[in-house]
Amino acid sequence: MHSAEINVNTDLHAHGHDHGHDHAHGHDDHHHEETWIQKYIFSTDHKMIGKQFLITGMFWGIVGGLLSVLFRLQLGWPNETFPFLETFLGRWAEGGKISNEFYLSLVTMHGTILVFFVLTGGLSGTFANLLIPYQLGIRDMASGFMNMLSYWFFFAASVVMLSSFFIQTGPASGGWTAYPPINGIKDIALNKGSGLGFDLWALAMTLFVVSSLLGGLNYVATILNMRTKGMTMMKMPLTIWAFMFTAVLGILSFPALLAGVSLLEFDRLLGTSFYLNDIIINGNLLDYKGGSPILYQHLFWFLGHPEVYIIILPAMGIVSEVLSVHARKPIFGYRAMVISIMAIVIIAFLVWAHHMFVTGMNPNLGAVFVLFTLLIAVPSAIKVFNWIGTIWKGSIRLNTPMLFAIGFVSFFISGGLTGIMLGNSAIDIQLHDTYFVVAHFHIVMGVAAFCGMFAGVYHWFPRFYGRFMNETLGLIHFWITLIGAYAIFFPMHFMTGLPRRYFSFANFETFNNFNNLTEFISVAAIVVFFAQLVFIVNFFYSIFKGRKLEGEYNNPWGGTTLEWTAPVERLHGNWPGEIPTVYRWPYDYSVNGRSFIPQDEPLEPGEVEHK
Amino acid sequence: MDDYTWKDKEYLKERMEYTGIHPQKFALWLAMASMTMFFAALTSALIVKKADFQTWENFKLPTVFLYSTICIISVSVVLHLSLVNYRKANFTAFRLLLFAGFVLGTAFLGLQLLGWNELKEMGMPLAGNLSGAFIYLITSAHGFHIAVGLLFLLIFLFFAIRSRKDPIYELKNIANPKRQFNLELLVSFWHYIDIVWIYLYVFFYLNY
Ligand code: HEM
Numbered sequence: 034m035h036s037a038e039i040n041v042n043t044d045l046h047a048h049g050h051d052h053g054h055d056h057a058h059g060h061d062d063h064h065h066e067e068t069w070i071q072k073y074i075f076s077t078d079h080k081m082i083g084k085q086f087l088i089t090g091m092f093w094g095i096v097g098g099l100l101s102v103l104f105r106l107q108l109g110w111p112n113e114t115f116p117f118l119e120t121f122l123g124r125w126a127e128g129g130k131i132s133n134e135f136y137l138s139l140v141t142m143h144g145t146i147l148v149f150f151v152l153t154g155g156l157s158g159t160f161a162n163l164l165i166p167y168q169l170g171i172r173d174m175a176s177g178f179m180n181m182l183s184y185w186f187f188f189a190a191s192v193v194m195l196s197s198f199f200i201q202t203g204p205a206s207g208g209w210t211a212y213p214p215i216n217g218i219k220d221i222a223l224n225k226g227s228g229l230g231f232d233l234w235a236l237a238m239t240l241f242v243v244s245s246l247l248g249g250l251n252y253v254a255t256i257l258n259m260r261t262k263g264m265t266m267m268k269m270p271l272t273i274w275a276f277m278f279t280a281v282l283g284i285l286s287f288p289a290l291l292a293g294v295s296l297l298e299f300d301r302l303l304g305t306s307f308y309l310n311d312i313i314i315n316g317n318l319l320d321y322k323g324g325s326p327i328l329y330q331h332l333f334w335f336l337g338h339p340e341v342y343i344i345i346l347p348a349m350g351i352v353s354e355v356l357s358v359h360a361r362k363p364i365f366g367y368r369a370m371v372i373s374i375m376a377i378v379i380i381a382f383l384v385w386a387h388h389m390f391v392t393g394m395n396p397n398l399g400a401v402f403v404l405f406t407l408l409i410a411v412p413s414a415i416k417v418f419n420w421i422g423t424i425w426k427g428s429i430r431l432n433t434p435m436l437f438a439i440g441f442v443s444f445f446i447s448g449g450l451t452g453i454m455l456g457n458s459a460i461d462i463q464l465h466d467t468y469f470v471v472a473h474f475h476i477v478m479g480v481a482a483f484c485g486m487f488a489g490v491y492h493w494f495p496r497f498y499g500r501f502m503n504e505t506l507g508l509i510h511f512w513i514t515l516i517g518a519y520a521i522f523f524p525m526h527f528m529t530g531l532p533r534r535y536f537s538f539a540n541f542e543t544f545n546n547f548n549n550l551t552e553f554i555s556v557a558a559i560v561v562f563f564a565q566l567v568f569i570v571n572f573f574y575s576i577f578k579g580r581k582l583e584g585e586y587n588n589p590w591g592g593t594t595l596e597w598t599a600p601v602e603r604l605h606g607n608w609p610g611e612i613p614t615v616y617r618w619p620y621d622y623s624v625n626g627r628s629f630i631p632q633d634e635p636l637e638p639g640e641v642e643h644k
Numbered sequence: 645m646d647d648y649t650w651k652d653k654e655y656l657k658e659r660m661e662y663t664g665i666h667p668q669k670f671a672l673w674l675a676m677a678s679m680t681m682f683f684a685a686l687t688s689a690l691i692v693k694k695a696d697f698q699t700w701e702n703f704k705l706p707t708v709f710l711y712s713t714i715c716i717i718s719v720s721v722v723l724h725l726s727l728v729n730y731r732k733a734n735f736t737a738f739r740l741l742l743f744a745g746f747v748l749g750t751a752f753l754g755l756q757l758l759g760w761n762e763l764k765e766m767g768m769p770l771a772g773n774l775s776g777a778f779i780y781l782i783t784s785a786h787g788f789h790i791a792v793g794l795l796f797l798l799i800f801l802f803f804a805i806r807s808r809k810d811p812i813y814e815l816k817n818i819a820n821p822k823r824q825f826n827l828e829l830l831v832s833f834w835h836y837i838d839i840v841w842i843y844l845y846v847f848f849y850l851n852y
């Protein structure tokens with residue numbers, strides 16, 4: 034490429050005031066004061082955008098969690114009434130009992146919100162934004178403007194999704210996977226949630242996808258093109274590898290969801306029959322011909338499976354970092370970690386049909402998907418092995434971030450094992466759509482990813498707010514979450530045959546023996562929910578009142594990575610002077626008789642570079 | 645915070661000589677990969693459906709689509725020339741060609757609408773046989789990308805025409821690599837959706 038096309042003066046640093054009007058002169062000579070709105074609302078600064086994602090994600094976390102408390106009330110005490118529910122929910126809970134239809138809306142929205150708005154938008158949006166520029170020595174993202182748009186599309190998606198709670202027919206109720214035909218026909222006589230609620234769901238998801246694409250493009254472009262001097266790919270912290278491949282997964286798989294949902298909306302609004310065929314309602318044959326709901330499942334799961342890795346990879350990256358820092362040991366098998374991430378990303382695109390073993394697919398084709406599904410366990414297991422290797426014989430600090438990181442590993446193992454069972458089609462045919470699957474994915478994805486996210490928040494909180502979170506509250510939060518989450522999900526493995534998404538099991542004699550267990554689970558779920566409020570309180574309390582970082586020195590954990598070399602004070606451009614140059618890999622802990630050596634410290638004469 | 649200056653531009657220049665690409669251009673390429681996945685998903689849905697659907701009705705593609713193909717190729721040519729003229733600081737030619745690109749792009753959308761009309765008249769309404777529905781679906785998905793391209797083109801056109809009589813503005817244009825860079829991005833995007841249409845046209849041609 035010729036240098037005529039490389040324009041250095043172009044806006045690499047995305048100032049808050051660049052809105053596309055012409056600057057003939059460079060940026061150096063005019064530094065406007067940012068207005069309040071530029072600083073806190075329409076900010077193009079990666080740190081502020083990261084915090085916006087975090088706060089919005091926390092909001093959604095509470096909403097999504099609250100929804101699960103509501104449906105756990107119904108499941109745990111199917112014969113009781115809770116008059117306060119009617120006060121809050123009105124006709125959705127007449128007589129203090131959640132209606133069947135609203136129950137389905139609750140599970141649908143719970144899944145959608147937690148999977149996409151909290152563990153995708155909230156998790157990637159927060160940590161990729163906060164850490165990519167800081168850990169790689171970059172002033173700001175490749176395009177600050179796009180980054181800002183990414184947040185505001187997320188915000189718009191949130192508003193639309195939330196608004197569906199306040200319409201006459203209520204929010205979508207056909208599952209977070211939005212399968213047709215139930216979601217493919219806009220007929221509220223059939224199912225209220227298939228009305229406007231679903232269209233809002235689809236619109237919100239479209240906005241959400243745009244948001245995560247804008248973010249993802251930026252992350253990858255920034256990581257590949259803008260690293261500081263000396264920061265070769267193999268000197269990047271594992272967090273960055275994880276964020277990069279998360280973004281790659283999103284860039285390549287979210288379009289399939291958009292395609293799937295486009296066809297669905299054509300069916301719903303324009304009368305086509307991509308997914309519908311010979312539908313009979315109340316004895317009337319509808320006019321749909323030739324479609325196939327299985328087509329939707331293929332399109333959905335082509336996103337859906339990569340999506341679960343979009344959720345777990347950032348958590349894996351965070352955990353790798355936190356374990357190494359707090360065990361004061363280099364990460365075990367850095368290269369193997371990187372290769373595992375790549376392997377996971379590639380195989381993640383080849384396993385989607387393990388969600389479809391019971392759709393009547395050709396068993397030979399099924400066998401291929403079984404093979405790839407079991408293969409993906411290999412890189413996952415390598416990572417687990419390396420995490421354990423990392424903390425093995427380390428000088429472990431058992432503080433809150435470390436505990437959550439260890440919790441992540443524990444949950445990832447527990448849920449991964451059941452994944453291997455489900456991955457065998459012969460076993461899955463028995464277990465599909467039962468609480469066993471619910472247990473599997475909540476443990477391996479839901480709880481594990483939350484643990485990773487909490488580890489990250491506790492670990493980097495001092496970096497971004499200049500204060501520590503309260504340790505006692507943190508420990509309370511951790512232990513209740515750890516024990517409580519196992520109490521919720523472990524028993525579900527043994528509720529053999531119990532189908533998921535049922536409003537009530539009263540009509541099934543066989544399932545009566547689970548009554549005590551469901552009640553126990555509901556109690557645990559409520560306790561865990563309130564434990565999360567401890568976290569929220571701790572978070573906001575600590576922003577204002579937490580123990581302060583002391584003095585100039587603001588590297589409280591003794592971390593090697595570049596984010597600890599920048600001042601806590603929020604600067605446009607992150608470093609007041611020159612960007613540090615990198616000389617060594619990010620995991621020099623307990624070497625050369627020192628506790629740690631920062632990445633920007635040159636090698637000693639005669640020291641061999643870690644490869 | 646103002647003791648801080650952007651002196652690292654030198655460093656960034658070095659970085660880009662090393663990677664050979666502006667990060668924002670790289671981001672556009674990634675976006676193209678993403679859009680490619682989108683159209684790949686739509687067209688593979690068509691292939692799958694065609695394979696398992698007994699009453700798939702084949703028909704001859706509307707002839708209008710041939711004209712729209714020619715039309716969109718000319719958009720690419722015109723916009724490319726517009727960029728060339730911008731680089732040479734021939735701003736009058738640049739503006740004219742940019743405008744021509746906008747007109748032709750809008751004409752493309754019009755032709756697609758005519759194509760839909762032709763489909764309907766040959767007995768292939770939107771809610772009819774799936775074979776026809778796929779054409780409506782895929783052309784509208786592509787048309788949406790065209791509309792976005794037109795929107796950005798319009799913004800560019802607005803700035804290009806607004807101050808055309810202002811000599812200082814023209815000078816600034818020459819000295820402003822940011823505008824040229826943005827123009828390059830825009831033109832690349834148009835080339836991309838142009839190629840997508842050619843792919844779609846050939847794809848339809850082979851499948852119907
Ligand atoms: C050890 C590797 C894993 C294997 C072999 C595996 C296998 C499976 C299989 C076969 C199913 C389908 C069950 C059914 O519906 O009948 C499933 C469901 C699921 N898995 Fe995994 N899994 C693994 C790891 C993971 C990870 C790491 C995540 C997320 C981070 C995850 C998230 C999910 C989710 C969300 C579902 C259920 C989706 C739904 O039906 O609503 N799995 N898994």
Ligand SMILES: [Cu+2]
Binds near residue numbers: 337338341384385
């Ligand atoms: Cu899967």
